[in-house]
Amino acid sequence: MNEYRFKKFDDDVKILEVGSLFRRHSGSKWYVNLQLAPSQRRSYLSFSNAPILARRRILNPTIEFSKPGYDQRIKITDTRNWLVKRIGDCPITGFERKLEAGQFCFVFENFDGRTIFLPQFELARTLFFHGKYLSRTAIESDCLRSEFDVSVDHAQNCATIRVMPSAGYTVYNLNEPKSRNYLSWILLDADARRSYESICKFQRLNGMNAPSYRKWTFQFEPPPLTNVFLQARGQFDRDVNCFFAWEIDAIRGIPNAMPEEIYIEHPKFEHAIPGSGQIVHPAGNGEAAPLVIHDDIAANANTTAIQMEADSVAVEFKKSFHVNRVASKDRKRPTTTQGDESGNKVISVSTEEGVADYGLPAADWNTLNDETDYSRFFENKFECFLKMVRVLVGTYGCVPVAKSIVPLPKVGRCKKHLLSTTGESRCIAEVGLRVGGKIVHMLEVDTSDADKAISTQVLVVRDLRRWKANFEILRRELIQDSLNWPTRLLDNLCGKERHCGVNHPQAPKGNRGLLDPESIAGWAERVNKWMLEL
Numbered sequence: 001m002n003e004y005r006f007k008k009f010d011d012d013v014k015i016l017e018v019g020s021l022f023r024r025h026s027g028s029k030w031y032v033n034l035q036l037a038p039s040q041r042r043s044y045l046s047f048s049n050a051p052i053l054a055r056r057r058i059l060n061p062t063i064e065f066s067k068p069g070y071d072q073r074i075k076i077t078d079t080r081n082w083l084v085k086r087i088g089d090c091p092i093t094g095f096e097r098k099l100e101a102g103q104f105c106f107v108f109e110n111f112d113g114r115t116i117f118l119p120q121f122e123l124a125r126t127l128f129f130h131g132k133y134l135s136r137t138a139i140e141s142d143c144l145r146s147e148f149d150v151s152v153d154h155a156q157n158c159a160t161i162r163v164m165p166s167a168g169y170t171v172y173n174l175n176e177p178k179s180r181n182y183l184s185w186i187l188l189d190a191d192a193r194r195s196y197e198s199i200c201k202f203q204r205l206n207g208m209n210a211p212s213y214r215k216w217t218f219q220f221e222p223p224p225l226t227n228v229f230l231q232a233r234g235q236f237d238r239d240v241n242c243f244f245a246w247e248i249d250a251i252r253g254i255p256n257a258m259p260e261e262i263y264i265e266h267p268k269f270e271h272a273i274p275g276s277g278q279i280v281h282p283a284g285n286g287e288a289a290p291l292v293i294h295d296d297i298a299a300n301a302n303t304t305a306i307q308m309e310a311d312s313v314a315v316e317f318k319k320s321f322h323v324n325r326v327a328s329k330d331r332k333r334p335t336t337t338q339g340d341e342s343g344n345k346v347i348s349v350s351t352e353e354g355v356a357d358y359g360l361p362a363a364d365w366n367t368l369n370d371e372t373d374y375s376r377f378f379e380n381k382f383e384c385f386l387k388m389v390r391v392l393v394g395t396y397g398c399v400p401v402a403k404s405i406v407p408l409p410k411v412g413r414c415k416k417h418l419l420s421t422t423g424e425s426r427c428i429a430e431v432g433l434r435v436g437g438k439i440v441h442m443l444e445v446d447t448s449d450a451d452k453a454i455s456t457q458v459l460v461v462r463d464l465r466r467w468k469a470n471f472e473i474l475r476r477e478l479i480q481d482s483l484n485w486p487t488r489l490l491d492n493l494c495g496k497e498r499h500c501g502v503n504h505p506q507a508p509k510g511n512r513g514l515l516d517p518e519s520i521a522g523w524a525e526r527v528n529k530w531m532l533e534l
Helices: 047-052 120-128 132-138 143-147 177-188 190-206 379-396 464-480 487-494 517-533
Strands: 004-006 013-024 031-037 044-046 070-076 083-086 104-109 115-119 148-153 158-163 213-216 228-237 242-254 261-265 270-281 291-294 306-317 322-326 329-338 348-350 363-370 399-407 427-435 438-445 456-459 499-502
Touching: 031 047, 044 047, 047 132, 047 306, 047 363, 070 115, 070 242, 104 120, 115 120, 120 132, 120 190, 120 242, 132 190, 132 363, 143 148, 143 190, 148 177, 158 177, 177 190, 177 261, 177 322, 177 363, 190 213, 291 306, 379 399, 379 427, 379 438, 379 517, 427 464, 427 517, 438 464, 456 487, 456 517, 464 487, 487 499, 499 517
Parallel strands: 004 291, 115 242, 158 261, 242 306, 261 322, 270 329, 291 348, 306 363
Antiparallel strands: 013 031, 013 213, 031 044, 070 228, 083 104, 104 115, 148 158, 228 242, 399 427, 427 438, 438 456, 456 499
C-alpha cells in the first residue's frame, strides 16, 4: 500500500464536515469545501479526491488511527420512500449550528426503529466515487453517452460495451477486473445509470452563479436499493433515537438488472501470446516511496497512474456477472523475470485530469473492495483440482468442510493478480477437508496462463478461528512474493512441519499450464499421503 500525503495540509488533519462544492468560472475543476481540525489555510480538495472524503477520516496520518464512531447496521427497503432534509434538521444537539447544516441528507426509519440521517454525498461516494474518472465526470459531463457505446442482446443475455478511443477512462483501469465490473454496472443497470447521471442534472438545475464562482449543494437521486444492507459508522443519540452517518464501510446486496455475460472492447486491448526474449517486471509489492499529492497541478497524460490504496468500501452485488475483456490484437509476451523497483522513487503526483506531455506523474484512488461471489465463472479453471478433491472424498474418506474460489488481490504495481493471457483475475481455490481428527486446507492457484508453475499447498493451521483473516494475508503475500508460497508466513501459521507443497502431475507435452485428467488419481494419492503425515 502506498503511503501518501497532501501537499497543502499539515499532518494528522481530521475531516469534521463536508460542505458545498464550487468551481471558478475561469476553470472546469470542481472542489469540495471541508471543515478540518486543526484548521488549514486552504480547507478544500478537488473532486477527483472524492473517494476519500468521509467525515472523521484523518488526512496525512503519522500514526495508525482506529476507525471512530458508533457501528450501525442499516437495511434499505426502498429509497423512493425516503425523505430529503438538511443536516441542520437532525435532532441531535448541535447539528443546527454546523457549517455543513445546509447539506442534503436522506432521512428514513431503520428496521430497529431508529431515525437515520444519511448525507447524500456519503451515499454517492459509496456508490460511485471509487476513482477519479467517475468522480470528476459525474458533476458536469455526459461522458457515459459520448465515450461508451452500449448494446444489449436480451435474447442471448449478453451485452457489449465499446469504449471509444478518446475515452478518458484509462486502459489501465479497464484492465483491472473490479474496475471494469463496476463500470459495467453503472453503464448497464438502468437504475444505477439514472442515479449517476442525476448528479450532473441536479448540478445544472440547482447550481448558483456568484461573481467569481459557481456553487452547488450536492444532491442526487439514489437507485431504489431494495433490500440492500449498509454497514455505517457515525453518531448515535439515544435520547432522540437518531443515527447520523459519518462513513459507510460496506454496501451489500446491490440489485443489478444486467446481462450475465458482458464483453468490453477497446482498440488498445491486447491478447498476450508466448514469445521470446525477456522483460523485467517490478519486484515484490511494487511500493514506491511516500507520495506527495498535488490537486492544483495537472497530471501528465503520458504516465500510467499510480494506484493509491485508501480505506476501501466493501461492495457486493445481488447476482454475479462476468465481464470479458475482448482484445483486438495479439502481442508477443516475453518470458518474465523479476526486477527491482526500489529505485523508482516517485515523490510528487497529481490526481487531476491528464494533459499530454505536461504535469506531474498521474495518481488515482483505489477504494473499491468487490466482495461479490464470482466463483461460478472460475470453477472451470480448477476442474482437475476439484476432481482430485472428489477422489479424496470418494476414495479416501475425507469429509469436505469448506470451499471457496476468490481472486488474488492487486498489490502495488505488480500484475501477477491478472492472467497474462486474458487479463482476467487470477484466482485461488481453497478447500477444507476433515481428515481423521484434523482439518486440512488445500490451496490451488490458477496458472492456466502458464506464466509460473506453483505447487498445491497442503496445510494444517494452528488457529482455525483466525484462518479467514490469515488467508487474506496469505493471498496478499503470495502476490508480493511473485506467486511463490510465503514460507515464513506458513511457518508462523502452521509450524514448519505442518505445511507442504505437492507438485502437480506432468502436463501434456505442448500444454504447459494444463493437467492430464488421467493423472488425477496419482495426484490424489500423493496429496492424501501428505495429509496423513501432517
